[in-house]
Amino acid sequence: MEFLFYMGDVFTPINFGLLLLGTIGGLILGATPGLSPTMAVALLIPFTFQLEAAQGLILLGAAYTSTVAGGAVSAILLKIPGAPANIATTLDGHTMAQKGQGAKALQISFLASAVGGVFGVLLLIFLTPVLAQWALAFGPSHLFWLAILGVTVIGSLDSKSVVKGLLSGCIGLWLATIGFDDIMGAQRFIFHPALGGGINIIAALIGLFAIPQVITMFAKGRHNDGAEVIKVQKHPISGAFRELMRSKRALGIGTATGSIIGLIPGVGGQIAGLVAYDQSKKFSPDREKFGTGHSEGVIAAESANNAMVGPSLVPLLTLSIPGSPTAAVLLGGLLIHGIFPGSDLFDNHPDVAWTFINSMLIGQILMCIFGLYVAGLAARVAQVPQSVMAAVVLGLAVFGSYSVQSSMGDVYVMASLGVMMYFLERFGFSAAPLVLGLILGPIAEANFIQGSMIANATDGMAPYFLGGRLNILLIGVVVASILYSGYMELRTRRYTSKEEIIA
Amino acid sequence: MKSLLAGAAIALAGMTGAVMADGHANYPERPIMMMVSYGAGGATDFQARIVTMTAGNEDALGMPIAIINKPGAGGRVGWNWLAGQAEADGYTLGAYNIPHFIAQSIKGGVQYSRDSFEPIANWGADPAVLVVGADSAFNTLEDVVSFAKENPGKLTTSGAGLFVGHHIAALQMEKAGDMKMAYIPTKGGGAAAMKAVIAGDVMAGINNLSDAFRAREAGNVKILAVADLERNAFLPDVPTMMEAGLDVDNSSVNFRGVMVPKGTPQGIIDKLAETVPTMFENSRVAGKMKAGGSPMHVMTRDEVLDMWAAREETLKELLAGL
Numbered sequence: 069m070e071f072l073f074y075m076g077d078v079f080t081p082i083n084f085g086l087l088l089l090g091t092i093g094g095l096i097l098g099a100t101p102g103l104s105p106t107m108a109v110a111l112l113i114p115f116t117f118q119l120e121a122a123q124g125l126i127l128l129g130a131a132y133t134s135t136v137a138g139g140a141v142s143a144i145l146l147k148i149p150g151a152p153a154n155i156a157t158t159l160d161g162h163t164m165a166q167k168g169q170g171a172k173a174l175q176i177s178f179l180a181s182a183v184g185g186v187f188g189v190l191l192l193i194f195l196t197p198v199l200a201q202w203a204l205a206f207g208p209s210h211l212f213w214l215a216i217l218g219v220t221v222i223g224s225l226d227s228k229s230v231v232k233g234l235l236s237g238c239i240g241l242w243l244a245t246i247g248f249d250d251i252m253g254a255q256r257f258i259f260h261p262a263l264g265g266g267i268n269i270i271a272a273l274i275g276l277f278a279i280p281q282v283i284t285m286f287a288k289g290r291h292n293d294g295a296e297v298i299k300v301q302k303h304p305i306s307g308a309f310r311e312l313m314r315s316k317r318a319l320g321i322g323t324a325t326g327s328i329i330g331l332i333p334g335v336g337g338q339i340a341g342l343v344a345y346d347q348s349k350k351f352s353p354d355r356e357k358f359g360t361g362h363s364e365g366v367i368a369a370e371s372a373n374n375a376m377v378g379p380s381l382v383p384l385l386t387l388s389i390p391g392s393p394t395a396a397v398l399l400g401g402l403l404i405h406g407i408f409p410g411s412d413l414f415d416n417h418p419d420v421a422w423t424f425i426n427s428m429l430i431g432q433i434l435m436c437i438f439g440l441y442v443a444g445l446a447a448r449v450a451q452v453p454q455s456v457m458a459a460v461v462l463g464l465a466v467f468g469s470y471s472v473q474s475s476m477g478d479v480y481v482m483a484s485l486g487v488m489m490y491f492l493e494r495f496g497f498s499a500a501p502l503v504l505g506l507i508l509g510p511i512a513e514a515n516f517i518q519g520s521m522i523a524n525a526t527d528g529m530a531p532y533f534l535g536g537r538l539n540i541l542l543i544g545v546v547v548a549s550i551l552y553s554g555y556m557e558l559r560t561r562r563y564t565s566k567e568e569i570i571a
Numbered sequence: 572m573k574s575l576l577a578g579a580a581i582a583l584a585g586m587t588g589a590v591m592a593d594g595h596a597n598y599p600e601r602p603i604m605m606m607v608s609y610g611a612g613g614a615t616d617f618q619a620r621i622v623t624m625t626a627g628n629e630d631a632l633g634m635p636i637a638i639i640n641k642p643g644a645g646g647r648v649g650w651n652w653l654a655g656q657a658e659a660d661g662y663t664l665g666a667y668n669i670p671h672f673i674a675q676s677i678k679g680g681v682q683y684s685r686d687s688f689e690p691i692a693n694w695g696a697d698p699a700v701l702v703v704g705a706d707s708a709f710n711t712l713e714d715v716v717s718f719a720k721e722n723p724g725k726l727t728t729s730g731a732g733l734f735v736g737h738h739i740a741a742l743q744m745e746k747a748g749d750m751k752m753a754y755i756p757t758k759g760g761g762a763a764a765m766k767a768v769i770a771g772d773v774m775a776g777i778n779n780l781s782d783a784f785r786a787r788e789a790g791n792v793k794i795l796a797v798a799d800l801e802r803n804a805f806l807p808d809v810p811t812m813m814e815a816g817l818d819v820d821n822s823s824v825n826f827r828g829v830m831v832p833k834g835t836p837q838g839i840i841d842k843l844a845e846t847v848p849t850m851f852e853n854s855r856v857a858g859k860m861k862a863g864g865s866p867m868h869v870m871t872r873d874e875v876l877d878m879w880a881a882r883e884e885t886l887k888e889l890l891a892g893l
Contacts, residue, residue, distance in 0.1 A: 106611065106612075107611065110611035110612060113620070114620070114624075117624065204766070204769065204770040205770070206770075207767075207770060207772040208767075208772060247643065247644060248643070248644030248645065248647055248648075248680075250644065250645065250732065250758040251732070251733070251756045251757070251758055252733065252756070253644075253645065253675075253678070253680075253732070253733045253734065255680055261651060261652075261655065261656075261682075264643060264644055264647060264648045264651055265641075265642065265643020265644050265647075265648035266643060266644070333763075333766060334759055334763065383766070387766075387769060387786075387789065387791060388785050388786055388788075388789045388791070389762055389765060389766045389769065390612070390762050393610060393611075393612060394612075396610070396611075396612035396613065396762065397611055397612035398612075399612065400611075400612050400616070400617040400620075403617065403862070403863035403864065404617075404621070404859060404862070404863060405862065406861075406862025406863065408785045408788050408789065408864070409785075409789070410785070410786075410788060410789025410790070410791070411788075411789055411790055412788055412789065473639075473640060473641050473642070474639050474641075475641065475652075510758070514757075514758035518755055518756075518757060518758070521727075521753065521755050522727050522753070522755055522772065522773060524753075525724055525725055525726075525727050525753030525755075526725065526727065
């Protein structure tokens with residue numbers, strides 16, 4: 069209950085002002101395509117040089133929580149996921165916005181984010197010592213099986229047919245091999261210096277999601293001169309609240325998946341949203357509605373990616389190991405004030421530690437309030453004529469992919485992947501499985517190589533990868549996931565119709 | 572189209588070059604950019620931001636230095652960019668990591684070598700240390716060496732990657748002790764390598780002194796030896812590898828500093844070489860670095876030139892057999 073004791077510190081005028089600043093600034097930064105939470109936090113670090121440790125961390129903590137939620141805005145309204153965490157949000161969120169339900173989608177996403185986020189931070193407050201052990205339990209072999217588990221959902225994710233889903237997953241896995249291999253230093257498929265560092269995930273996300281849509285909008289503009297005006301439906305906040313209460317299953321699955329996956333160093337944030345989306349689709353009686361603008365999809369994805377925020381800091385705060393790029397940046401923010409995470413933080417600087425954690429808790433709620441406040445206004449974006457919209461999205465796409473590493477190479481990568489995706493979409497492939505392949509490929513590969521090196525030096529491949537309780541459990545889940553997909557595929561066996569081939 | 576662009580860029584660079592030749596006295600006239608070839612939040616990035624924070628002061632450069640990150644492939648992406656694409660006009664600096672970039676250039680596949688860059692000054696030296704988990708049976712370097720000798724190739728040892736300081740230290744240990752270890756490079760840098768040690772995925776690890784110091788403060792690891800010529804001020808109780816009986820020198824120490832691409836006007840190099848070391852010695856910089864557990868080691872341009880040459884020689888010899 070120590071955290072309650074320091075709760076007052078959050079509400080001193082300066083601290084609360086910084087919290088507001090961080091939250092609002094974070095929402096804006098998060099809603100800007102290309103500015104991932106990691107980068108937003110890195111941008112704010114220099115401002116904390118002048119502040120006291122606790123104040124600096126309030127700013128960073130608030131910015132971290134609200135950028136993750138802010139990413140949903142561009143994902144829903146523009147179909148540009150600002151970070152891997154928001155990929156799943158585009159699947160149903162953007163479809164809702166196209167139907168004129170943008171306000172509803174945004175309100176639901178902010179409410180779901182707040183529920184997931186508060187739960188995640190509460191886990192951080194109460195269960196940190198237990199969770200730290202859990203985070204350490206995942207060695208290379210377990211992370212390998214976890215990535216394989218991710219691969220098994222590729223087929224069923226947002227695709228008309230399992231085969232096409234798997235094919236686009238394979239394209240993603242191949243794209244992931246481009247560049248210098250991080251472990252062995254081998255060069256693979258580098259035809260241009262811009263590809264030396266591999267395909268940047270943010271640039272790829274922007275290209276794969278935004279560009280096909282831009283091309284479609286331009287193509288439509290030539291046929292149809294009259295601007296197509298979507299009526300944006302007003303949506304009362306209380307309605308969004310009731311909707312959330314009705315979707316307890318999606319909310320629960322999202323929050324639980326996000327919290328569990330968020331803990332695992334090196335994997336968490338990127339796939340929490342996608343896995344939660346897939347799980348709640350499998351467990352939902354209305355699974356056919358997913359992908360057509362179903363609110364449960366938004367709820368699962370957004371509650372998961374905000375639930376991940378709290379647990380993702382557990383390895384950092386207790387063991388001094390940054391489990392994600394954002395945590396690494398936060399570590400810098402702590403070190404600059406001479407505070408070492410770990411027992412030192414909680415024993416010698418409890419005021420800093422608990423003020424930081426409390427500020428994330430309050431930040432989640434503030435983020436939700438501001439988000440709801442602007443949702444109605446922001447949804448009007450859908451009324452912008454398509455020809456204008458296409459130009460704006462294209463501009464943001466170029467800006468976003470350039471700003472990741474100030475490199476034109478990323479812009480070329482974004483553009484070429486985007487054009488490729490436009491044609492692939494016409495053949496019924498979709499971007500989500502491709503991106504999942506791109507994310508999971510390096511995780512599976514690096515952990516397999518590392519695991520096999522350890523295995524060869526110790527007791528051999530089979531005992532290392534197949535032995536141990538956690539390995540067997542994960543393999544069991546992988547097998548179950550494959551069997552379930554196969555069963556669903558057989559039960560709802562559909563033949564590809566002529567229209568689908570043409571479309 | 573591309574050659575046209577390249578031509579235009581060269582013409583533009585030539586023009587700015589001509590302008591610069593007239594008046595380096597006023598340098599710098601606009602903010603300077605410094606490329607860091609590792610991601611935001613990494614040790615190099617973190618330290619680069621601290622040591623450059625006073626650049627805007629009147630007694631330093633009088634203009635701020637902005638950090639730009641070009642991460643990827645263990646630093647190769649950033650250094651390739653600095654050697655090949657960056658403008659050598661004095662407004663583009665780069666951070667170097669020794670032995671990383673020299674070792675990479677010896678192994679090949681990159682567009683730079685020692686001659687592609689001109690050093691300005693060195694700010695830090697982070698020695699490699701040997702760490703084991705807090706509950707490990709190993710208590711001294713001798714324990715580790717005798718285990719490795721009895722079980723050739725069985726001692727799993729994590730490090731941040733191939734051809735970085737950690738790998739060099741492992742190679743030197745193998746050579747000095749006439750033993751075989753299983754070096755496990757990790758993806759995700761020193762943090763991932765440290766996690767592998769704390770979680771018990773590997774039996775030992777080679778890591779940065781600064782990160783290991785923090786992990787020891789948190790009670791997670793034991794530090795058995797430092798791969799340097801003398802004991803470190805942060806860890807006065809930890810012996811050097813030589814004291815503990817392994818003939819390993821300071822070749823694996825991770826030196827960090829500032830350099831510029833070759834072709835930068837000599838007048839600017841001289842001005843930077845004169846100002847930058849004093850900027851590093853600023854008391855605010857030193858205070859922040861100490862608080863963050865980052866060992867400082869300021870060296871002038873001439874000292875760095877000697878150090879680069881010496882490193883290249885050692886590394887060529889060490890990596891010849893691989």
